[in-house]
Amino acid sequence: MDLALSAEDRAFADEVRAFARANLSPATIAKTRSGRHYDRDDHLAWQRALGKRGWHVYTWPKKYGGPGWSVTQRFLFENVLAEEGAPRILPFGPKMVGPVIYTFGNEEQKRRFLPDIVTSNILWCQGYSEPGSGSDLASLRTRAVRDGDHYVVNGQKTWTSAAHWADWIFCLVRTDTDAKPQEGISFLLIDMKSPGITVKPIIMLDGAHHVNDVFFDNVRVPAVNLIGKEGEGWTYAKFLLANERLGIAEVAASKRGVQGLRDIARAELADDGGKLIDDMGFREKIADLDLQLSALEMSELRALSTMQLGGAPGPEVSILKIRGSEIQQRIAELACEAVGNYAMPYQPELLFRDSNESPIGPAHAVPAAARYLNMRKTSIYGGTNEIQKNVISKMVLGL
Amino acid sequence: MDLSYSDEQKQIKEGVERFVREQYAFDTRRKIAGSEKGWLPENWAKFAELGWLGMSFSEADGGFGGGAIETMIAMEAFGSGLVLEPYLPTVVMGGGLLAAGGSAAQKEALLAPMIAGEKQFAVAYVEKQARFNLADVAVVAKKDGAGYAISGHKGVVYNAASADTIFVTARTSGGQRDEKGITVFAVDAKSAGITRRDYPTQDALRASELTFDNVKVGADSVVGKVDDGHALFEGVIDRSIVALCAEAVGCMDAINKATLEYIKTRKQFGVPIGKFQVLQHRMVDCFTNAQEARSMTLMAALKIDDADATVRKKAASGAKVQIGKSGKFCGQSAVQMHGGMGVTDELSVSHYFKRLTMIETLFGNQQHHLSRYANLSVAA
Structure with missing residues (x-):
């Protein structure tokens, strides 16, 4: 047992780092460093570069192109890309629907x-939540009625991240x-260009546009787009959620x-005129956070090691x-606290937006x-974290 | 990077866990705690026979070539059964000092018989004014002919009454809080001039207050180098912290298991109380805390031999912060969820709670190690 890295x-x-430096545009890196939001092209350019190298689907087995x-x-890979300022890979294709398709889909x-998905040629989004179905996801009501070799879909999905960018929705x-x-739930793949789909x-609260409402009005979906068996979508959904939960530990x-927080604390001043990083109270807040993150990192490595030995994420x-x-x-929260008035x-x-306007306070604020x-x-x-606790309580602790 | 146990480590784990399961039922432990020494010599003989006293030492030192992972495995199992035998002071602390700083002669005279189960150790370092500062040493060792004469008071010395050799930190030069000028001595416990006041600790272990009154020791009793004992001693305490954290992980798993069992069977309002979501979520938080404690302890065990001293210190302090936080959460939650039964002597839960509470203070509490970690992080 050891944590040491081999040659x-x-x-x-080094190979990953060289790749990132050769393929990340300076504009994208600048957005990462300054906390600006990426647009669709930023994501696509980076993901397609990864795709050419076979790294967009870096969690996949070789059999399916990973x-x-x-x-x-x-x-x-994850650590080097984060250090180099790469945008997060949009998870909907590579981490969510992809594994569902290669695990439960047919050969066609x-x-x-x-x-x-391997090349990031098309972007996916996720149609799970509905206005009346949040934590109680299984109560969802978006209806798919079989009509010959099609399903006719009516209803509404909400909180759909990147729906305004996506080519397909699962x-x-x-x-x-x-x-x-x-x-009574099934798992269906739908082309976002289908007539009858509206994205709003x-x-x-910060003014950002990431998520959308997606409306389905008599959308005709070929029945061959059904994954697995009709009525077994909940099983696939749970499989996907377990993968998602692993990915979003971030x-x-x-x-x-x-x-970045330490850098801000080195730049900001405390009430006594000294550096904020030298304020023992703030220094300890960062240390406490740093330790929480260490524990998370080690817990994730332990979970991944178990998976590598043949277990699915539990x-x-x-x-x-x-x-x-x-x-x-x-x-x-601490970054916000650190910058004070600004x-x-x-x-x-x-x-x-790509504006040249000067920041009112320090750029990091x-x-x-x-x-x-x-x-x-x-x-x-x-x-929600409360639902996660229900899951652990029931599935792990048997309560 | 590899996070799996070797076959040998798995065997050790099974062996220690079996010992705890078969020899350390809660009632048995209560009897052992009330016995003359507070631990059982026949258990200690078994530890020696099974190789547990030597497994973490190098083969050159007469051990079996293991390290921090083997210690972690043993301590975790000991924690799960609240084992009372003095493994931490004798093997991890005393043995650790000899392995890291002892001369060949000291290893032969002290470490070899310890590994054989024939010698017990105690480590006297706590001073009343020093709180958790290991460099604050007021006990003095004055030059006395070819050797030294030690005088002063050391507190809360675990296992002192059973020890054959007591390791003592003493000031040989410098000011009271200087890192330079501290020397570690191996002192025969029967030396003239040592007075002991023995007492039980909150968690049913044995400790003593020791007064040294002009205790004469030879120059050959110095462990490591004169005046340069601080780094040696701090390193051994850091390794001991990792071992202690593993013990705490064992305690947390056991106390969580007992609590989970209790809330599944205890009925109120016509249902098991584990049906109430507020208790379910608290139980999940206990489970999460124990997982994080396990992760940080494992990480510390894997980093405690790193070539970089800052990495080693941060690993130990980081784990100790997590253990303090998680141990307090699991301990308090277990007592709360057991209701009135949780604050009685009758159930094991209060005994685990007591041990976890003392572990939080031993070798420096959460606040002490958070400050240490924070300062090391900024300096690095």
């Missing part, structure tokens, strides 16, 4: 959909209204976040989601409050 591991990390990496390689579906739909809630933006990004990964989200929130000016043109406000979503999405 091969270090060479691998690199078949070890836990150590995944760990290094694998042939048809997987290559475009949806949980109700195909049987008489069965128990979980048993939802503007978040350890590597949070490590970058803690580093319900205990809910812990990683809970702690990962709390840590992301705490980083944002958390107050709101400069959306510096957050969302521009995204601080917006980020703090925005990060409250992390304990809500992907299953």
Whole structure:
């Protein structure tokens, strides 16, 4: 047992770093460093570069076009990319629907959909939540009625991240209204260009547009787009959620976040005129956060090691989601605290648009409050943290 | 990077866990705690026979070539059964000092018989005015002919009454809080001039207050170098912290298991109280805390031999912060969820709670190690 990296591991990390430096545009890196939001093209350019190298689907086995990496390689890949300022890979294709398709889809579906995920040729989004179905997801009502070799879909999905960018959406739909809630759900792939689909933006508290309402009005979907068996969509949905919960711990990004926080604390002054980083109270807040992140990182490595030995991610990964989200929130909270008065000016043109306007306070203060406000979503999405605790309570503790 | 146990480590784990399961039932432990020494010599003989006293030492030192992971495995199992035998002071602390700083002669005279189960150790370092500062040493060792004469008071010395050799930190030069000028001595426990006041600790272990009145020791009793004992001693305490954290992980798993079982069976309002979501979520938080404690302890065990001293210190302090936080949460929650039964002597839960509470203070509490970690992080 050891944490040491072999010579091969270090060479691998160097290779990833060289790739990132050769393929990340300076504009994208600048957005990462300054806390600006990426646009669709930023994501696509980066993901397609990764795709050419076979790294967009870095968690996949070789059989389906992934690199078949070890836990150590995944760990290094994520950390090096975060250090180099890469945008997060949009998870909907590579981490969510992709594994569902290669695990539960038929050969034709694998042939048809997987290559475009491998290359990031098409972007996916996730149609799970509905206005009346949040934590109680199984109560969803978007209806799919069989009509010959099609399904006719009617209803509404909400909180759909990147729906305004996506080419395809994977949806949980109700195909049987008489069965128990979980048993009447099916998993359907829908082309976003289908007639009858309308996407409306939802503007978040910081002014950002990431999520949308998606309306389905008599949308005709070929029945061959059904994954697995009709009525078994809940099983696939749970499989996907477990994968999602592992992915959204965001350890590597949070490590970058803690580093950024230390940089801010070195630049800001405390009440006594000394550096904020030399204020023992604030220094200990960062240390405490840093330690929480270390524990999360090690817990994730332990979970990945178990998986590598042949286990699927179990319900205990809910812990990683809970702690990962709390840590992301705490980083944002401390950054907001660190910048003091200059958390107050709101400069959306510096957050969302390519503006040359000068920051009102220090540049590092521009995204601080917006980020703090925005990060409250992390304990809500992907299953609220309270729902995660219900999952652990039932599935792990047997309560 | 590899996080799996070797076959040998798995065997050790099974062996220690079996010992705890078969020899350390709660009632048995209560009897052992009330016995003359507070631990059982026949258990100690078994530890020696099974190789547990030597497994973490190098083969050159007469051990079996293991390290911090083997210690972690043993301590975790000991924690799960609240084992009373003085493994920490004798093997981890005393043995650790000899392995890291002892001369060949000291290893032969002290370490070899310890590994054989024939010698017990205690480590006297706590001073009343020093709180958790290891460099604050007021006990003095004055040059006395070819050797030294030690005088002063050391507190809360675990296992002193059973020890054959007591390791003592003493000032040989410098000011009271200087790192330079501290020397570690191996002192025969029967030396003239040592007065002991023995007492039980809150968690049913044995400790003593020791007064040294002009205790004469030879120059050959110095462990490591004169005046340069601080780094040696701090390193051994850091290694001991990792071992202690592993014990705490064992305690937390056991106390969580007992609590989970209790809330599944205890009925109120016509249902098991574990049906109430407020208790379910608290139980999940206990489970999460124990997982994080396990992760940080494992990480510390894997980093405690790192070539970089800052990495080693941060690993130990980081784990100790987590253990303090998690141990307090699991301990308090277990007592709360057991209701009135949780504050009785009758159930094991209060005994685990007591041990976890003392572990939080031993070798420096959460606040002390958070400050240490914070300062090391900024300096690095």
